[in-house]
Amino acid sequence: MTNVERVARHFTSDSNCCICGAALEDLDHVLCRCPSALQVWMELVRPNRFSEFMALDIIAWICANFEKPDRFPMRSTDWSLMFGSIIWFLWLDRNAKVFGAADVTVGSVVQNSHRLVLLASHVVGSRMIAMQAGAGSTRDPVL
Ligand SMILES: [Zn+2]
Numbered sequence: 001m002t003n004v005e006r007v008a009r010h011f012t013s014d015s016n017c018c019i020c021g022a023a024l025e026d027l028d029h030v031l032c033r034c035p036s037a038l039q040v041w042m043e044l045v046r047p048n049r050f051s052e053f054m055a056l057d058i059i060a061w062i063c064a065n066f067e068k069p070d071r072f073p074m075r076s077t078d079w080s081l082m083f084g085s086i087i088w089f090l091w092l093d094r095n096a097k098v099f100g101a102a103d104v105t106v107g108s109v110v111q112n113s114h115r116l117v118l119l120a121s122h123v124v125g126s127r128m129i130a131m132q133a134g135a136g137s138t139r140d141p142v143l
Contacts (some may be wrong), residue, residue, distance in 0.1 A: 002026050003017070003024075020034055027058055028057070030094055036097075037113070038087060042112060044075075046073065052072075057084070066080050085116040085117055086110070086113045089113050
């Protein structure tokens with residue numbers, strides 16, 4: 001939960017970002033504008049589209065990245081999956097920093113996201129092969 005949400009629920013009176021001190025720690029700030037998130041996006045988004053990427057409101061930003069997966073990334077392989085993974089790891093990174101867990105770096109957010117994308121691609125590929133082979137059930141007994 002962001003600090004803006006905590007204030008709305010009367011859990012705290014402080015809506016500032018715990019990481020950078022910005023006045024409002026809302027979802028847009030956490031996932032897009034906080035310097036730690038910004039560094040990640042600068043590493044992945046085409047420089048000539050970065051202003052457009054940053055100008056969208058949070059809902060339009062999420063929709064645009066899932067609906068137009070070739071628009072923003074420098075490398076467009078599995079951008080929808082990569083975008084979702086980055087958001088997930090940015091959230092985990094924030095929680096690790098706020099709650100004093102291990103130090104998380106920009107590189108680890110990107111690397112963990114790449115690993116998750118590779119794993120998901122492998123699972124989907126394995127299931128497609130099983131379905132094409134007529135193996136019957138597509139359920140993975142290990143999962
Ligand atoms: Zn911040």
